[in-house]
Amino acid sequence: MRLLVISQYFWPETFRINDLVAGLTARGHEVTVLTGRPNYPDGQVFAEFAAEPEAFSRFADADVVRVPMLARGRGGLRLALNYLIFALSGIFLGPLVLRGRKFDAIFVFQPSPVTVGLPAITLGWLKQAPVAFWVLDLWPESLIAVGAVRSRPILGAIALLVRFIYRQSAVVLGQSRSFVTEIRRYLQDQRRAIYFPSWPDEAGSAETADAAPEIPPAPDLFTIVFTGNVGEAQDFPAILDAADRLRDRPVRWVIVGDGRKALWLRDEVARLGLTEQVLMPGRFPLERMPSFQRHADALLVSLRDEPIFAMTIPGKIQSYLQAGLPIIAMLNGEGAAVVGEAGAGLAVAAGHSDDLAEAVLAMIATPAAVRQEMGENGRRYASREFDRDALFDRIEVILNDISAGRIPPAHTA
Structure with missing residues (x-):
């Protein structure tokens, strides 16, 4: 044609x-x-x-x-x-x-x-x-x-x-x-x-990628990786609140991407004294995403608490499922349902930073074999549905x- x-x-x-x-x-x-x-x-x-x-x-x-x-x-x-x-x-x-x-x-x-x-x-x-x-x-x-x-x-x-x-x-x-x-x-x-x-994006596999040198290795920390647009819809105020709640826990957050909210986010991370807990390496090409995911113990997806976003499947969900890593989701509706149906991770209500913090702690407490199973479940679901x-x-x-x-x-x- x-x-x-x-x-x-x-x-x-x-x-x-x-x-x-x-x-x-x-x-x-x-x-x-x-x-x-x-x-x-x-x-x-x-x-x-x-x-x-x-x-x-x-x-x-x-x-x-x-x-x-x-x-x-x-x-x-x-x-x-x-x-x-x-x-x-x-x-x-x-x-x-x-x-x-x-x-x-x-x-x-x-x-x-x-x-x-x-x-x-x-x-x-x-x-x-x-x-x-x-x-x-x-x-x-x-x-x-x-x-x-x-x-x-x-x-x-x-x-x-x-x-x-x-x-x-x-x-x-x-x-x-x-x-x-x-x-x-x-x-x-x-x-x-x-x-x-x-x-899913055709970016390659985190399993075979070299870990991104922009992120220092930290095997003693539980690393949560977010990739994609840093905008209004992603509800970074709630994410930062969860990071603040967990500032004394062995958790770090890696935000890979850029967008209209990025400057605000950098300023807030500095204002809250979270520069050690929240890393923002910047924007990178799609083919570099597996190298950042190589650092991840879990992947993060979020959307604000709005009716329109409850109807949305964020594009990163398909890629996260394909990555074979457990997902922590703070969103409502169809996106959360996909994570739940896939058995690929934990989902909490949009805008609930306290529940997000609890989900992170629950994921840390989950045995590594169970987290691996979540990742495999996600990959199977992506192959079947997307x-x-x-x-x-x-x-x-x-x-x-x-x-x-x-x-x-x-x-x-």
Whole structure:
């Protein structure tokens, strides 16, 4: 198939859409990616891209076509402009940079913002190509949860925009079953809402990786590793409170990543006198994650206590399950249910720092053989529920069906 992938984020930024594009081209599909200039998460255009943008025009045999956009920078206004300008560039310049190209289907990768759907719908009309819209972040619910938008009229307008985008798409894919339920509220034909979860990152195995030299060995400490975005949604105030409660216990926390909350977190760690207990080595490429996980006795995932986050399966859960290490989860709903169903670790309610501290102590007290069994349980569950090849098979079926004007059959839902 001739496929157009639209994503505001793409290589050299680290997102699963990179892996999906590589998987689709490896299966013989002709893939073109429409994206912007790489600037996530620091908010500045990557220096290597700015120096030689033509070096980033091909990825895994896919053409990468970029439209102008404002880097996200810092602050809410700058972020809003980043979202708006990419959408407008995609609507007005996308048809120009893609002129003469024909597509059988369009696949949209949508974390935030939902406005990535506007150029997709425009190009779908112009190219007579059906759109598959993959929702990894529900709007306007996530905006409410992080306090980004409080105006009822604006939230109402965003809800109308979401309904328009969903209804103009041939299928809308939800990263969790709870997402699918919410998506169906916007659709007239509910068969077009389909469950399509994420898969584990292809980063390698912690078992065979060399331990990250950025983290000093500490065999006498129980090491908890968090990897990923350091943002509002991850509830770092509660994590720090748990770390403070356990400051005199043989526990250390390693936070690998960056994001809009990282500077605040560094300042708070220093203010609370937790620099020995909480280590922040910074952001590293995906392929380095196994080296940090090699230090881990357990992996940490967390989300704030908000209804939207109870419907979310954080993308790191699939990767944590595949890593074969026990998981400590501080979150509600579907993400916690996955950890529990897998028998892969301990889950406590979102926002309950006292329970998180108790879960850490319980994990420390758990025999090593039982912790190893938790890790093995997680790996088996990931293989059964989130297998990469099986999910790529599923997306091929979905894209092939919508390109033929069919709604994908029930077995893909």
